[in-house]
Amino acid sequence: MTEQNVRRRGGGKRKRQRGRGEQAMVPDAEFTSYYGRPVVKASPWQADIPAYLFLGGLAGGSSLLAAGADLAGLPRQRRSARLVASGAIAGSLFALIHDLGRPARFHHMLRVAKVTSPMSVGTWILSAYGPFNALATGGELLGLMPDPVRRSRPGRMLGVAGRPGGIVAALIAPAVASYTAVLLTxxxxxxxxxxxxxxxxxxxxxxxAASGGMGLVAGPLDESGPARNMAVGGAVLELGASRIMQHSMGIAAEPLRQGTAGTLHTAATALTATGALGAVAVRRSRIASALSGLALTAGSACTRFAMFHAGQASAHDPRYTVVPQRERRDRESSPT
Structure with a gap:
């Protein structure tokens, strides 16, 4: 092996010392890759995808909130939550299809069902959730129609199907809110x-936190109990799990604290904590409740965008690929 090859492979130098043979003098590693290209190719996704992640979570949480309000006899909270769920899932599907480039590509993914593919499973989850959520929302909109429309045969059928549709949508909703995390990881x-x-x-x-926050914004103050509890509980879970996640990620958590991702993550933490405290402390003010809800919703959006940008940044820096690999190798080779 020539000296030139040594420099290429390890960046080291060979130095001959009298009476001591050859010694490899290796400087600190520089994390570069062949031709300056990243070790891992960054995702081609654009800003549509974090919006899709956020709106899907908002839709799933709002369906759960609507079902709880329905069973608790809170009609105005139920109606507002179902309308939020429908708007959010429509926006989520639009963002996904816009990122795919052509609507037909979403349809093509339904040709197969591959349980080992999060994208395939997610497509089927959305396809199952959408019609039932639409039934529930149709029932709510029917209640705003004139009596002749409500009493017609289609109106009666839609009114009967509204509540079961909302319950089934709520059963699918946890998968809608969580499968996107599996899609990323x-x-x-x-x-x-x-x-x-x-x-x-x-x-x-x-x-x-986002769906509870929107419940505080769109729902009436006297029926806001379920939304408030959901918002505060979600905020506590998000902040606690995020703290544990950053600790367990090791060096891969650095991009979440730097650059655009770091700014968004700091904003997410501040908005979520402030919104949760406001939801707990101020229960009788409509304006304060709405502001707390907006803070929680904005914090949820910042969380999705921060995680998206952190992943993209980590793919561009070889250090976040090489160092964890070496750490895993050292753990596996060390005696137990």
Missing amino acids: DTATPSWHAAKRELPFVFVGSAA
Whole structure:
């Protein structure tokens, strides 16, 4: 092996000293890759995808809130939550299809069902959730129609199907809120993959905080109990799981504290904590409750965008791929 090859492979130098043979003088490693290309190819996803992640979580949480309000006899809270769920899932599907480029590509994914593919499973989850959520929302909109429309045969049928549709949508809703975390962590992107144990809990908590927050914004103050409880519980779960996640991610958590991702993550933590405290402390003010709800919803959106940008940044830096690999190798080779 020539000296030139040594420099290429390890960046080291060979130095001959009298009476001591050859010694390899190796400087600190520089994390570079062949031709300056990343070790892991960054995802081609654009800003549509974090919006899709956020709106899907908001839709799933709102369906759960609507079902709870329905069973508790809170009609105005139920109606507002179902309308939020429908708007959010429509926006989520639009963002996904826009990222795919052509609507037909979403349809093509329904040709197969592959349980080992989070994207395939997610497509089927959304396809199952959408019609039942539409039935529930149709029942709510029917209640705003004139009596002749409500009493017609289609109106009666839609009114009967509204409540069962909402219950079935609520049963599918947890999968809608959480499968996107599996979609991210199933990739080779360092910061996403390193969060595979905790990210589903972060996303579920974030979805609950956002949907509860929107319940405080859109629902009446005298029926806001379920929304308030959901918002506070989701915020506690999100903040706690995020803290544990950052600790377990090791060096792969660094991109979540730097650059655009760091700014968004700081904003997410501040907005979620402030919104939760406001929801607990101020219960009789409509304006304060709405502001708390907006803070929780904005914090949830920042969480999704922060995680997205952290993953993209980690893919561009070889250090976040190489160092965890070496750490795993050292753990596996060390005696137990």
